[in-house]
Amino acid sequence: MFFSDHRIAAVSRLGQFLREFSSDSPISGGLADIAEELRGAVTKSHRHNGWFITENVMYALSSWGEALTETRLHLWRSREGGAQEVNRLRVGVVMAGNIPLVGLHDFISIFLSGHFAVVKMSSDDECLLPVLVKVLLREDPLFEGDWIFVDRLDHIEAVIATGSDNTSRYFEYYFGKYPNIIRKNRTSVAVLDGTESEQELVALGEDLFRYFGMGCRNVGHLLVPEGYDIQLVFANIVGWDDIVNNNKYGNNYEYYRALFLLNQDDFLENGFLIVRDNKELHTPVSILHHSTYLLPKGQDRLEEWGDQIQCVVGHGFLPFGTAQLPELWDYADNVNTMAFLGSL
Template identity: 40%
Template sequence: MNLQQRIVLLNRLGEYILEGSDNWQTAKEKASLQNAWFTPEFIDLATRNIAEAFLQKDKLMAWARQYNLPGETPAPKNVGIIMAGNIPLVGFHDFLCVFITGHRQTIKPSSKDDILIKHLVQQLYEWDETTRQLVTFSEMLKGCDAYIATGSNNSARYFDYYFSKYPHIIRRNRTSVALLTGQETPGELDKLADDVYQYFGLGCRNVTKLYVPENYDFVPLINAFKKYDYLGDMHKYRNNYDYMLAVLILNKQYYMSNQSILLAESKELFSPISQLNYEFYKNASEVEASLAGNADVQCIVGKNHLAFGQAQQPALTDYADGVDVMKFLREL
């Protein structure tokens, strides 16, 4: 299968997602039943972003030209991919990178998110049987030429050990932050709510901490966040909210809330589900310097950084952990 054929197939996959056939609707319903964090709303959000940002023919062709991908891949390697399952189809970009470069891949999907990726690959099988030679699934990854593995900091240590002899990309826990000036418009705060709440804050691109100037007025922010108050009706999220609220009260720690999220002052970048950490600053440049090169930070949202509302809308070249997967694959 040459590059042009692969691009045509991927573009067709994007059209399939957006068309919303009965088979696709059924697959999304099964995924939502399998994992309660995968609400229909957030499955639709993730898959629509993939179709519109990743699977457009012109974008795929420009991406391929950027890396001088050849029409034919003369010596394809077999790349093992261990996918995470924190948000719907979080491992799709790795699949896409390997597929468009013409390498073979063996995927170990997360047990929390295996329905959607298998369904989409099955569509590729049906449209072109050659795809079966390029994409397979397995619960054990052995004998691959290279590996891409995403997991927690703990699992990453095992990945480093097991895959040390092979070319590899190992990803660990990451999160995102927002640097506020206090001059944000209501519209910007509304979009910041998306960066915080979408996918219940489970993604590495979710904002889990705010840096705010001294004497910051939280009222406009809390009011803007009320657009997601309905998430408080989701029992798994509510359980986390009630638990974290109890912890804050028992520890006699000051907090603010709008009934769907808890704001607590903390130095920590990572925050539990339903909680958003914040920290006051005097000098924004010092904050930026402290975040520069921080291995735990995926995105910085704010003026002169990633635009509000864009954290969960990565482009093809927004690589997780800042590691250029296409360059890695081209050099195999």
Template identity: 40%
Template sequence: MTLQHRIDLLVRLGEYLQRSGHEWQHIKEQANRKNPWFAPEFIEMATNNIVNSFLQKDKLERWVKEYNVPAENNAPLVVGIVMAGNIPLVGFHDLLCIFITGHISKIKLSSKDEVLLQHIVSSLKEWESETADLISIADNLKGCDAYIATGSNNSGRYFDYYFGKYPHIIRRNRTSVAVLDGTETSEELEKLADDIQTFFGLGCRNVTKLFVPLGYDFSALLKALNKYEHYENFHKYKHNYDYQLALLMMGNKFYMTNGTILLSKNESLFTAVSQVNYEFYNDKKELASLKENKDVQCIVGHNSIPFGQAQQPSLFDYPDGVDTMKFAVSL
């Protein structure tokens, strides 16, 4: 399958997802039933970003041109991909990188995100039989030439042990932060609420830590976060909120809340679902090291990723800052 053939097939996939016919609607409903954290609105959001940011012909052609991807891959290697399942279709970009460069993808799906990706792979094979030679789903990834594995810090140690002697990309826990200066408009704060609460805060691009100037007034932000007050009707989220609230109360710790999310002063970048940590700063220069922090996926704020765009990655936005396309082309 030539490069242009693969691009055309991916464009067809984008058109299929965008059309959202009966079959794809059924698959999305099935994915939500299997994993309630995959709310319909978030499956839709993930799908739309893939369609608009990844699967447009002009964007794909510009992307492959940037990496000088050859028209034909005459020596394809087998790349094992261990996918995460924290948010819908989170592993699609890895599959896209390997497929478009003409290598062979052997995928281990997360049990949390099987339905959507299985259907996408099946559809590609149905439209073009040669795809079966390039993409397969497997429970065991032994015998691959290279690996891309995404998981927790704990699973990362196992990935290092099993895959370390092969060409590899191994990703661990990451999260995102926002730097506020107090001049944010109500519209920007509403967009920040999206960066915090979309996907219930489960993505590595979700903001879990705020850096705010001394004396910062949180009232406008808490008001903006009311946009997601309907989360109190989602029992899994509400259970997390009640549990974290109880811990803060029993620990006699100061917190702020609008009834659906907790703001707590804490140095940790990571936090639980339904809670956001914050920390005061005197001078933004104190935060320069954030750019080098290996736990930070994105920095949101003025002069950084614009508010509301943390969960809208482009083809060139690579997880953990590791260029997956460069890795694939160099194999």
């Protein structure tokens, strides 16, 4: 059953568990053992992947806890047309591993749709999800027949695959014969108009630096009006200066700083971020591009980049500081996952 009450209740219970876990509240419902296992998985995630520092993993868990409320889940169902019967299929999902639990939305979507999930996790993010699904099993042990974790996708009837522009060609070759959603590289943009408050520019730091800027919803490019003083941004993101002490981020910063100095390229830097006046949309870790726009709200540049953009932050767009807090119905690449699953 697509969006059944039973499945919504189970996912809502997962959300409650995550809210309790991330706020250090007592764990209700006899799930204390899973909470202890999750604490170990958080630690293991960081040991396994240096980008997955505890602060960011806990932020991801907390964010999912806030998203998976009963109210939001029922609103999601109402936006997708309510409960309905589905022809149950084996849906493969290839998960990315750039930020913690980036594949959880696909997993929950397949679970709520009533299909069977054949899950290939990323080797960079393989510690957390197997623990979280145990909360669903406590709600109903029969859910164990709703998914399987695999090293290789076989015997599937549809697929959702997330990767880079390079891996998307591989996905299209191998999975093109199935109904599919194949996602490629995207990044996000902030449009500044010069009237931003200090509080908004401070919040912009969250969009720039959360998860070290590695998510497709992280801002990597600022669109600014002619004559904009980029020092206004520098002055309000100093609270993130400790980010450079992460070895992986710091190595990226030092590498590109040395490269630009060697090439005598123009850039600004503040000890933890390199800023360049550059029209290229995509940027490596530790680098922020900015360029000017002509049309109101940067429509000329946004239209130029089109489907390379995941989301836009700024006045008239997403509020500053919320890029990494999408609603359940804010689908990646603007492709409605639930509509896809419901059409199978």
